[in-house]
Amino acid sequence: MGPRLQAVLGDITAELVDAIVNAANSRLAGGGGVDGAIHRAAGTAELHAACAELGRCPPGEAKATPGFRLRARWIIHTVGPVWSGGNRDEAAVLASCYRRSLAVADELGARSVAFPAISTGVYGYPPDQAAEVAVGTVGRADTEVQLVRLVAFDQATFDRYRDLGADPA
Ligand code: ADP
DSSP states (O other): OOOEEEEEESOGGGOOSSEEEEEEOTTOOOOSHHHHHHHHHHOHHHHHHHHHHHOOOOTTOEEEEEOTTSSSSEEEEEEOOOOSSSOSSHHHHHHHHHHHHHHHHHHHTOOEEEEOOTTSSTTOOOHHHHHHHHHHHHHHOOOSOOEEEEEESSHHHHHHHHHTTOEEO
């Protein structure tokens, strides 16, 4: 059985879970969007240094750092696909982000994980399709994680998660 799935509307940096997931870039260099918000909330200098030690992270993979000043104990950094029309394995790479992040959570012993809508900002993945991948992949995941919170930053994404079967929270 997959983890329990909740849809949340809000800022992922405020989540009280064992691990939050960051939609990072492959250099793990920090950036805008949710990545920038997580760096500011965790402590830019500490998180930047921890990411530098990890090196690069290819699309579809995931790597962890401490959460530093966050309420969450860990940050799992994953790199989503850049949307380029849908014929370049974007859906498979996005699904891999969710699966590999949960595998890293299992290695850490994390039982609750919050995800942002990976790739739906600057990386241009159509939000409705990304939500289907998120809900479908997490729902089928073989993981010890018990609770997954899909954190939407806008109402349309929240509604979509709910329509796809996540419990509104
Ligand atoms: P990507 O480069 O993977 O597209 P972005 O950070 O540009 O990543 O956007 C991913 C999603 O994260 C977007 O839907 C954006 O609205 C959302 N987002 C931005 N800031 C936050 C935040 N503080 N909490 C949760 N989601 C956020």
